[in-house]
Amino acid sequence: MRGATHARWAAGAVAAILVAAACGGGDSVGGAGAVLSSSWGDPQNPLEPADTNEVQGGKVLSMIFRGLKRYHPATGAAEDMLAEKIDTSNSRTFTVTVKDGWTFSNGEKVTAKSFVDAWNYAASLRNNQKNAYFFRLVEGYDRTHPEDGSKQSADTLSGLKVTGERTFTVRLTQTFSAFPDILGYPAFAPLPRAFFDDHDAWIAKPVGNGPYTVRSYVRGSQMSLRTWDGYPGPDKPRNGGVDLKVYTDNNTAYTDLMAGNLDLVDDVPAAQLKNVRSDLGDRYLNTPAGIIQTLAFPYYDKSWNKAGSDKVRKGLSMAIDRKQITETIFRGTRTPATDWTSPVLGEDGGYRAGLCGEFCHYDPGRAKQLVAEGGGLPGGQVKITYNADTGSHKQWVDAVCHSINNALGNDRACVGSPVGTFADFRKRMTDKKMSGPFRAGWQMDYPLIENFLAPLYYTNASSNDGKWSDERFDDLVDRANRETDTARAVGLFQQAEQVVRDTMAAIPLWYQNGSAGWSDRLSGVRLNPFSVPVYDEIRVG
Amino acid sequence: MGRYVVRRLLQMIPVFAGATLLIFLMVNVMGDPIAGLCGDRQCDPATAARLRAEFGLDQPVWQQYLTYMGNVFTGDFGTAFNGQEVTELMGTAFPVTLRLTLVAIAFETVIGITLGVVTGLRRGRPVDTGVLLVTLVVISVPTFVTGLLLQLLLGVSWAWIRPSVSTGAPLGELIVPGLVLASVSLAYVVRLTRASLAENRRSDYVRTAVAKGLPRRRVVTRHLLRNSLIPVVTFIGADVGFLMGGAIVTERIFNIHGVGYQLYQGILRQSTQTVVGFVTVLVLVFLVCNLVVDLLYAVLDPRIRYA
Numbered sequence: 001m002r003g004a005t006h007a008r009w010a011a012g013a014v015a016a017i018l019v020a021a022a023c024g025g026g027d028s029v030g031g032a033g034a035v036l037s038s039s040w041g042d043p044q045n046p047l048e049p050a051d052t053n054e055v056q057g058g059k060v061l062s063m064i065f066r067g068l069k070r071y072h073p074a075t076g077a078a079e080d081m082l083a084e085k086i087d088t089s090n091s092r093t094f095t096v097t098v099k100d101g102w103t104f105s106n107g108e109k110v111t112a113k114s115f116v117d118a119w120n121y122a123a124s125l126r127n128n129q130k131n132a133y134f135f136r137l138v139e140g141y142d143r144t145h146p147e148d149g150s151k152q153s154a155d156t157l158s159g160l161k162v163t164g165e166r167t168f169t170v171r172l173t174q175t176f177s178a179f180p181d182i183l184g185y186p187a188f189a190p191l192p193r194a195f196f197d198d199h200d201a202w203i204a205k206p207v208g209n210g211p212y213t214v215r216s217y218v219r220g221s222q223m224s225l226r227t228w229d230g231y232p233g234p235d236k237p238r239n240g241g242v243d244l245k246v247y248t249d250n251n252t253a254y255t256d257l258m259a260g261n262l263d264l265v266d267d268v269p270a271a272q273l274k275n276v277r278s279d280l281g282d283r284y285l286n287t288p289a290g291i292i293q294t295l296a297f298p299y300y301d302k303s304w305n306k307a308g309s310d311k312v313r314k315g316l317s318m319a320i321d322r323k324q325i326t327e328t329i330f331r332g333t334r335t336p337a338t339d340w341t342s343p344v345l346g347e348d349g350g351y352r353a354g355l356c357g358e359f360c361h362y363d364p365g366r367a368k369q370l371v372a373e374g375g376g377l378p379g380g381q382v383k384i385t386y387n388a389d390t391g392s393h394k395q396w397v398d399a400v401c402h403s404i405n406n407a408l409g410n411d412r413a414c415v416g417s418p419v420g421t422f423a424d425f426r427k428r429m430t431d432k433k434m435s436g437p438f439r440a441g442w443q444m445d446y447p448l449i450e451n452f453l454a455p456l457y458y459t460n461a462s463s464n465d466g467k468w469s470d471e472r473f474d475d476l477v478d479r480a481n482r483e484t485d486t487a488r489a490v491g492l493f494q495q496a497e498q499v500v501r502d503t504m505a506a507i508p509l510w511y512q513n514g515s516a517g518w519s520d521r522l523s524g525v526r527l528n529p530f531s532v533p534v535y536d537e538i539r540v541g
Numbered sequence: 542m543g544r545y546v547v548r549r550l551l552q553m554i555p556v557f558a559g560a561t562l563l564i565f566l567m568v569n570v571m572g573d574p575i576a577g578l579c580g581d582r583q584c585d586p587a588t589a590a591r592l593r594a595e596f597g598l599d600q601p602v603w604q605q606y607l608t609y610m611g612n613v614f615t616g617d618f619g620t621a622f623n624g625q626e627v628t629e630l631m632g633t634a635f636p637v638t639l640r641l642t643l644v645a646i647a648f649e650t651v652i653g654i655t656l657g658v659v660t661g662l663r664r665g666r667p668v669d670t671g672v673l674l675v676t677l678v679v680i681s682v683p684t685f686v687t688g689l690l691l692q693l694l695l696g697v698s699w700a701w702i703r704p705s706v707s708t709g710a711p712l713g714e715l716i717v718p719g720l721v722l723a724s725v726s727l728a729y730v731v732r733l734t735r736a737s738l739a740e741n742r743r744s745d746y747v748r749t750a751v752a753k754g755l756p757r758r759r760v761v762t763r764h765l766l767r768n769s770l771i772p773v774v775t776f777i778g779a780d781v782g783f784l785m786g787g788a789i790v791t792e793r794i795f796n797i798h799g800v801g802y803q804l805y806q807g808i809l810r811q812s813t814q815t816v817v818g819f820v821t822v823l824v825l826v827f828l829v830c831n832l833v834v835d836l837l838y839a840v841l842d843p844r845i846r847y848a
Contacts, residue, residue, distance in 0.1 A: 022685040042806060044578070046624040054582050125587055128595065130578065133585045203624065219625055220633065220806075221708040221798045247705070250806065252692075252796045255704045259697045389809055423577025423811045430576055430583055441581050455582070463582045 350449030657734020
């Protein structure tokens with residue numbers, strides 16, 4: 001019986017491929033039907049929306065899924081996509097109405113149930129979804145996902161209720177006025193029944209409701225996506241599809257672009273930055289992305305958490321020549337940070353240039369003075385811990401140390417301390433084994449100021465790796481989350497950010513840009529605030 | 542002969558167990574892989590605990606090893622962190638790397654032995670000096686330099702080849718990567734053949750053969766070459782195993798999704814299952830290659846008999 005179902009499935013798949021192949025006959029012609037190729041990295045996790053937490057998997061999800069909200073590719077503002085309206089009277093219970101006329105690419109209607117089922121799946125402990133904590137504010141999360149790992153006592157979130165074909169209500173455990181705006185994160189995407197009924201088949205060839213459909217997927221090497229003709233949304237693709245090719249090394253991808261074998265790379269390797277202008281001319285893009293790099297400190301270590309420590313941290317911050325490092329090492333692909341958020345938020349969203357003030361300004365004299373006032377460096381030396389396996393962190397850590405050593409007039413003031421792998425690096429943080437400042441990178445989940453502050457500095461938050469804690473900060477964030485007026489909420493978040501500044505909880509280093517290079521076949525290429533190309537806007541030929 | 546093979550096969554068991562245990566321990570020493578799965582964020586403890594239990598990471602190392610080996614003997618190599626079966630990864634990776642290795646070995650044997658014979662027979666002549674000089678250069682330049690240089694020249698500047706190999710890795714696209722992979726070994730094969738040939742040329746049996754009035758061609762191929770090839774065969778045989786595992790650099794440069802790629806990916810993500818699985822198979826390949834080489838001795842040199 002099982003065999004028979006499989007055979008039918010296979011036959012169906014073959015038929016589907018044949019049909020798709022027939023439709024895509026004009027691939028190489030150019031124009032609206034033409035397909036572009038783009039570099040890709042092997043996703044770390046299965047492509048389930050609630051299990052994908054890195055940019056390569058996110059790239060695909062952004063093509064095959066549309067959620068209740070979508071972040072505007074340029075401004076990052078959360079705009080209604082599948083949501084007709086999201087009503088609330090108290091910022092705690094939300095009534096969501098899903099737009100009519102949306103279907104998954106397999107024909108199934110997108111209903112309120114598609115969302116509720118997907119969210120219940122994500123929040124259920126037994127499904128091992130890494131983004132489950134995005135649902136932690138929904139009522140009943142403590143029962144579907146007990147914190148201590150004990151047996152879950154419910155399979156569904158009691159806070160989610162389907163009230164009609166296209167309406168459902170969400171009840172949170174606390175007021176959170178920005179809740180509708182986080183719904184553009186892929187973890188909140190709707191899922192078709194096929195996902196639950198035949199999970200393995202769905203993983204092998206995901207089906208969603210976005211502008212592209214997966215035509216074929218060879219795991220670890222290539223995914224062919226084609227424009228879905230029946231896509232009901234306003235952002236219909238201007239090309240025929242995208243072939244994502246896995247590259248182990250972004251240098252090879254760049255070489256392939258130069259040789260005309262690849263149309264788009266969205267990660268120009270550091271080694272090529274000096275000749276990218278002469279190679280590509282204006283077919284190169286370098287725009288701010290929602291990523292900030294900071295140095296965090298171990299507050300569980302007494303020597304970094306005593307009276308005067310903040311002066312040492314401020315002194316260290318002032319000893320770092322951000323401008324020179326971003327220009328020489330990163331060649332302008334990063335911008336010196338002057339606050340703890342990101343320029344992609346915009347002024348209205350809470351980004352405020354210069355919030356850090358003099359403390360993010362290079363001033364060796366004052367730096368030396370502040371460090372001395374704060375009682376000197378703990379143990380006479382700071383060790384900046386980083387992971388050496390990815391992202392060429394060694395270069396900038398060495399440069400930062402060099403800058404600190406020069407400013408403090410001490411050759412042994414700062415050294416880099418590499419850790420072999422990212423996993424081990426994370427493990428040391430979790431085990432509270434850091435002995436000095438360490439690299440902390442943050443890529444936003446959604447473009448809200450809340451996402452740059454709460455997960456990183458709130459007491460015991462998921463990415464608060466230094467275990468920094470300040471009641472004033474927590475209180476301000478709580479108040480901001482309750483605040484229903486957006487402008488006032490942003491103001492409160494900025495006040496919280498000032499608490500971070502006054503104690504220099506983490507040293508902001510620089511904002512990271514996204515970069516892309518493309519062949520002369522393409523036009524209309526741009527990157528969204530998540531540094532992912534806006535594929536649907538790209539024209540071929 | 543049969544008893545010899547059986548003995549050798551039995552000897553493989555402790556080598557196999559030891560090698561896999563070492564790899565298993567080494568990957569384990571690198572730390573907790575689950576910690577790296579959640580990006581710049583602490584995995585929520587409940588999910589992390591469940592993942593640990595699912596991959597058996599909550600048990601003591603010795604128990605993990607025994608369970609793993611037990612599974613391996615039933616053909617179950619476990620699951621990588623991205624949810625793919627390791628056997629599935631092997632199914633896609635090994636054929637690609639095997640093709641690449643075969644191309645490389647073909648280059649080594651054909652070009653290497655030919656050049657070795659030519660230089661060995663013309664010692665001190667310009668051809669000899671020229672080839673020796675070239676091999677010296679090839680040996681001293683690291684593979685990634687040769688690879689990147691050829692890729693830029695042939696792929697971008699002259700556009701003779703594709704700079705990267707496509708998903709299916711057809712034989713035609715593997716010629717340049719194969720040459721790059723083979724380059725260093727090729728140079729050694731030339732030098733080894735040349736030295737061995739030059740030494741044997743002065744031996745008694747060659748003088749006898751020449752004195753018998755045998756044609757030069759027959760002297761070289763039947764008598765001289767056959768005896769001189771013994772060290773070369775050892776080298777090439779051992780090289781098969783080495784090339785299969787050591788193609789990481791070449792595979793990275795030409796974006797070939799073979800064993801090297803999977804190993805690299807596995808090490809970065811600390812996927813014990815992937816790394817141990819692949820290395821286990823590589824160890825087997827190495828052991829079998831060694832056995833085949835030893836058996837080839839008997840074919841090449843009738844004086845060698847295995848009892």
